[in-house]
Amino acid sequence: MKILAFIGAIFAIGLVVGLQSLYTVDETEYVVIRRFGEIQKVTTAPGLAFKAPFVDNVVVFDNRLLRIDMPPSSMPDKESQFLDIDAYVRYKITDPKAFLLSLSDDTNAAATIGQIVVSELRSAVGVRDRKDIIGGEPITHDDGTVSVIPRLRDDGVPTRDAMMQDILSKANAIVSSDANSYGVDIVDVRIKRADFPNTTEANVFSRMRSERKVRADKLRAEGEEAYLTITADVDKEVRIILAEANKTANELKGEGEAKAIATLADALERDPEFFAFRRSLEAYVNIFDEYSTVVLSSDSDLFKYLQNPN
Amino acid sequence: MFEPPRRNQGQDIQIEQILGGIGSVLNNIMQRLGGGGSKILILMIVGVLLLLWMASGVFTVAPREKAALRMFGEFQTTAGPGLHWFWPAPIGQRDIIDVDVTRRMELGVLTAQNGNVQDVPLEALMITGDLNIVNVQMVVQYKVKSIEDFLFRVDDPGDVIRGIPDGNPEGRTLKDATEMALRQVVGQRSIDDTLIANREQVQVDTGLVLQQVLDEYQTGIQVLSVVLQQVRPPDEVRLAFDDVVNARVDKESRVNEAKAYEQDKLPRAQGESQQIVQAAEAFKVEQVARAEGEASRFLTVLEEYTISKEVTRRRLYLEAIETVLPGITKFIVDPDSGGSMLQFLPLESEAPRPATVPVPVPVEGLQ
Numbered sequence: 294m295k296i297l298a299f300i301g302a303i304f305a306i307g308l309v310v311g312l313q314s315l316y317t318v319d320e321t322e323y324v325v326i327r328r329f330g331e332i333q334k335v336t337t338a339p340g341l342a343f344k345a346p347f348v349d350n351v352v353v354f355d356n357r358l359l360r361i362d363m364p365p366s367s368m369p370d371k372e373s374q375f376l377d378i379d380a381y382v383r384y385k386i387t388d389p390k391a392f393l394l395s396l397s398d399d400t401n402a403a404a405t406i407g408q409i410v411v412s413e414l415r416s417a418v419g420v421r422d423r424k425d426i427i428g429g430e431p432i433t434h435d436d437g438t439v440s441v442i443p444r445l446r447d448d449g450v451p452t453r454d455a456m457m458q459d460i461l462s463k464a465n466a467i468v469s470s471d472a473n474s475y476g477v478d479i480v481d482v483r484i485k486r487a488d489f490p491n492t493t494e495a496n497v498f499s500r501m502r503s504e505r506k507v508r509a510d511k512l513r514a515e516g517e518e519a520y521l522t523i524t525a526d527v528d529k530e531v532r533i534i535l536a537e538a539n540k541t542a543n544e545l546k547g548e549g550e551a552k553a554i555a556t557l558a559d560a561l562e563r564d565p566e567f568f569a570f571r572r573s574l575e576a577y578v579n580i581f582d583e584y585s586t587v588v589l590s591s592d593s594d595l596f597k598y599l600q601n602p603n
Numbered sequence: 604m605f606e607p608p609r610r611n612q613g614q615d616i617q618i619e620q621i622l623g624g625i626g627s628v629l630n631n632i633m634q635r636l637g638g639g640g641s642k643i644l645i646l647m648i649v650g651v652l653l654l655l656w657m658a659s660g661v662f663t664v665a666p667r668e669k670a671a672l673r674m675f676g677e678f679q680t681t682a683g684p685g686l687h688w689f690w691p692a693p694i695g696q697r698d699i700i701d702v703d704v705t706r707r708m709e710l711g712v713l714t715a716q717n718g719n720v721q722d723v724p725l726e727a728l729m730i731t732g733d734l735n736i737v738n739v740q741m742v743v744q745y746k747v748k749s750i751e752d753f754l755f756r757v758d759d760p761g762d763v764i765r766g767i768p769d770g771n772p773e774g775r776t777l778k779d780a781t782e783m784a785l786r787q788v789v790g791q792r793s794i795d796d797t798l799i800a801n802r803e804q805v806q807v808d809t810g811l812v813l814q815q816v817l818d819e820y821q822t823g824i825q826v827l828s829v830v831l832q833q834v835r836p837p838d839e840v841r842l843a844f845d846d847v848v849n850a851r852v853d854k855e856s857r858v859n860e861a862k863a864y865e866q867d868k869l870p871r872a873q874g875e876s877q878q879i880v881q882a883a884e885a886f887k888v889e890q891v892a893r894a895e896g897e898a899s900r901f902l903t904v905l906e907e908y909t910i911s912k913e914v915t916r917r918r919l920y921l922e923a924i925e926t927v928l929p930g931i932t933k934f935i936v937d938p939d940s941g942g943s944m945l946q947f948l949p950l951e952s953e954a955p956r957p958a959t960v961p962v963p964v965p966v967e968g969l970q
Contacts, residue, residue, distance in 0.1 A: 297642070319676035320755040321770075339677035357758040358820050360775060381779050383820060428790040429732015441732030443791040453787060481819070483783045487730060487790075494736070498839045501735050501794075505843035509850035516854030523861035531872040538876035542883030549887025553894030560898030564905055570916065571904070574923035586932040595924060596935065 313346030323389040325352040335389050354389045358480060361403045363411055367490055368418045370426060375493065378418065379486040382410050382464075384479045391476025402477065409467050410482055413460045421456060426487055428453035437511060457482055660691040667703035671750045672696070681750055698754055702747045705827060706773065710781055711740035712832065713764070728837060729786050735794040736840075740832040743781055743813070745824050752823030772822035780820070784812035794836070798844075802831050 318324045318339045326333040326349045333349060336342050337356070344351070365379035384406060386392045396402040418426060428451055430444035444452045461482050468475045489497050561568040581587070589595065663686050664670045670682040672689045673696040682689070682697075689695045711727030714720050727738045747753045753772060761767045762774040788808045789797055797805055810829040817824045836844040908915045 317676040320673055320678045321758075322676070339673075339675075341675040341677075355758055357756055357770075358776075359758045360760070360779075362760075362775070362779075423734065424732075427730050427732060427734070428787060429792065431733040431793065438795070439733045439793050441791060441793040441796065444732075451791070453790065481816075483779070483816075484786075485779055485782045486725075486786060488728065489730065489736065497734070497736055498837070501836070501840045502843040504735075505840070505847050509843075509847045512847065512850035512854045513857075516850075516857030519854070520857045520861040523858070524864050527861075527865045527868045531868050534869075534872040534876045535879070538879040542879045545880070545883035545887045546890075549883075549890035552887075553890040556891065556894040556898050557901075560901050563902065564908075567905055567908055568901065571901075571919065574919060577923055577927050581927045581931050583930045586934065587928070588934040588936055591935050591937045595921075 310346050314343055315341060316344055316351050317341055321355060321357050323354040323356050323386065325354065325389050325393050326350070327352055332390055332393065337389070352393060354386050354392060355399070356386065358383050358385055359399065359402075361407045361410075363407050363414075365486070366411065366415075368415050370418050371420055371422045374423055375490050376418065376423065376426060377486070377488045377490050378414065378484055379488075380410070380414060380482060380484045382406060382479060383481040384477050386476060387478045388474075388476030391474050393476075395473065395475045396477075402475070405475070406464075406468060406477065406479065410460065410464050410479070413464045413467075414482070414484075417456050417460050417463075421452070425452040425456065426484075437507065453484070457484070656691055660688045660695065662687055662689070662697060662699075664699060667701055668699050669702045669747075669750050670697050670699045671754050673698075678751060678755060698750075700747055700750050700753065702750060705744050705746055708743045708745070708765070708773070708777060708781065709740070709832075710743065710778070710785065711738070726782060729789050731789055731794040731797055732791050733793045736837050737789065737794050737797050737834065738837050739785065739789065739797070739834050741781070741785060741809075742830050742832055743777070744827040744830070745777070746827060747823055748825035749823035752821045754823075756821040756823065772817075772820070772824060776820060776822055777817070777824060780813055780816045781809075784809045784816060787812055798834055798836070802834060806831055 316324065316326075318336045320339045322339070324336040324342070326336070326344050328345065328349050333344075361382040361384070363380045363382065365377050367375045367377050369375050384402075386402075392402070396405055424430060424444055428444055429441040431439050431441050433439050446452055446455045450458075461479060464482065465479050467473060468477055468479060591599070662670070664682055664684045666684045668684060670687065670689075672679045672682060674690055674694060676696070689697055711723055712720060713723050722740075724738070727740055728736055729739060731737050757772040757776055759767075759770055759772050759774040759776045761769040761771055762778065765774070767774040785805075788805055792801065792805065806829045810826050813829065814826045817826065835841070
């Protein structure tokens with residue numbers, strides 16, 4: 294039994310020493326080995342690695358893309374108009390040793406880098422106008438409608454991208470300067486939101502309302518215009534149609550009358566005297582009525598036989 | 604520190620329980636045997652424990668799933684659906700992820716598990732390129748395209764509301780990038796474009812920007828679709844926007860009224876025109892027919908008249924006089940008895956004529 298216990302003890306000690314001299318580096322980690330506070334080595338490759346047991350301790354850093362969420366803050370632009378800007382930063386630890394010596398941990402890193410970026414953001418916003426920051430170039434057309442194209446810098450880069458690039462490179466220059474050398478790389482700075490502050494929001498809404506009112510009034514006026522144009526055109530058409538009809542009608546009537554005159558005259562010409570006679574008789578019948586008074590001569594042809602049958 | 608979701612944790616606990624149970628059983632046996640053959644027994648125990656430990660490395664990957672395998676923290680390989688073995692903990696680690704399932708993230712709106720939909724104005728309200736404010740609600744559909752990137756490349760605080768754990772880029776990373784992409788795209792457009800005209804393009808562009816950023820961050824996420832759910836003006840200016848819609852309807856209805864007017868008036872005018880022309884046509888035919896009739900009557904009469912001129916002439920004359928003279932006041936005067944008619948004046952007083960009686964003048968033949 295004693296031998297067994299001895300073997301067991303040796304085995305146990307070996308196990309502890311073995312485990313103490315081994316460490317694993319995860320896929321997502323960097324490991325810095327420190328001996329009594331002094332940095333011995335940095336392991337960036339994942340897997341199993343060896344160290345001196347007991348005296349070396351393991352400090353782990355994240356090698357993934359890290360995130361700093363910056364609190365929204367109100368910033369004045371070039372025209373002293375405020376915008377509420379909410380941005381985030383993505384960075385990576387590139388040199389764990391430098392990181393450990395300067396920033397030492399994630400929390401401190403977030404605070405320090407966050408401060409640098411906010412300051413750069415603030416100065417970048419301060420030299421640009423709103424349209425640069427939002428990124429749109431509104432174009433008002435002759436008919437009052439507005440369309441927007443991306444606002445581009447002189448070299449063709451969209452202004453918003455250009456601003457973010459500007460902030461990114463300046464912030465990177467600061468974190469990698471000799472004085473700082475934080476051992477990080479800022480991968481991306483982005484504005485999530487750029488909103489009007491509550492105080493100006495009301496103004497924006499009233500501007501939006503008045504823009505819409507102009508639009509609505511214009512549409513209604515256009516409707517009226519269309520109505521009047523179409524109906525006037527119709528009225529014109531109607532008058533033309535009727536005038537044409539009357540013209541044709543008069544032409545037809547004229548033709549009819551002319552033909553009638555010609556036809557009759559043709560017939561009557563055969564004996565104008567007889568026509569005159571007949572027509573006169575007819576006229577007499579029509580001319581006289583019960584209120585007419587005639588004075589006749591007793592020696593007219595009519596009374597030839599009145600007093601003398603022979 | 605990052606700890607990807609471990610699906611096999613439950614299994615581990617079971618194995619420990621089993622091991623504990625086996626241990627107590629073995630202790631029992633050892634006590635009964637009383638020392639003899641204890642070396643063999645210890646070896647046997649170690650062997651059994653080793654076997655059990657090895658056996659716990661067996662795992663299955665369901666269809667649609669994928670496993671990422673790490674040994675001593677180092678990523679080794681991925682395993683597709685099926686039965687597999689890999690080193691169990693503490694040597695190996697495995698993470699199984701559903702890579703085929705379409706995942707979904709809402710922006711600007713929050714659908715609770717009980718189906719209640721809630722607006723999230725902070726996410727939904729944004730500035731357009733013409734400095735208006737618009738309310739956009741959007742859904743992003745995505746899946747995991749690279750399990751390695753998805754698990755190991757991006758840190759993320761997760762999202763409690765959506766139930767996404769730490770270290771999963773589906774959490775804040777995806778949301779940040781989506782908000783950024785959408786706002787960038789909307790910032791380059793007018794409110795009208797966003798509201799009505801170009802929603803498709805907003806979706807496409809947002810998807811492109813989003814995918815680009817997600818790839819840049821190595822999230823391993825594939826965007827499947829970006830769909831704008833509801834795009835509307837903010838509630839504060841809703842009425843003004845509605846009025847524009849109404850105005851457009853008003854305009855259309857005004858145009859329609861005008862068209863109705865046109866449809867009513869023109870055919871009527873055409874009809875009236877026909878009426879006028881046809882009446883004139885009728886008049887013409889009438890005139891000609893009457894003239895012809897009269898002419899023919901005259902000619903016929905003339906023919907007979909020519910045969911016995913004197914008699915017919917006299918007869919016609921007398922007949923006419925017969926028709927005329929009855930019923931009218933007549934004075935027959937002998938010209939030899941002075942010849943002046945003054946003696947009869949005033950003639951009118953004999954039979955006063957009512958002023959209102961019209962004098963019919965029938966128009967026969969010629970006009």
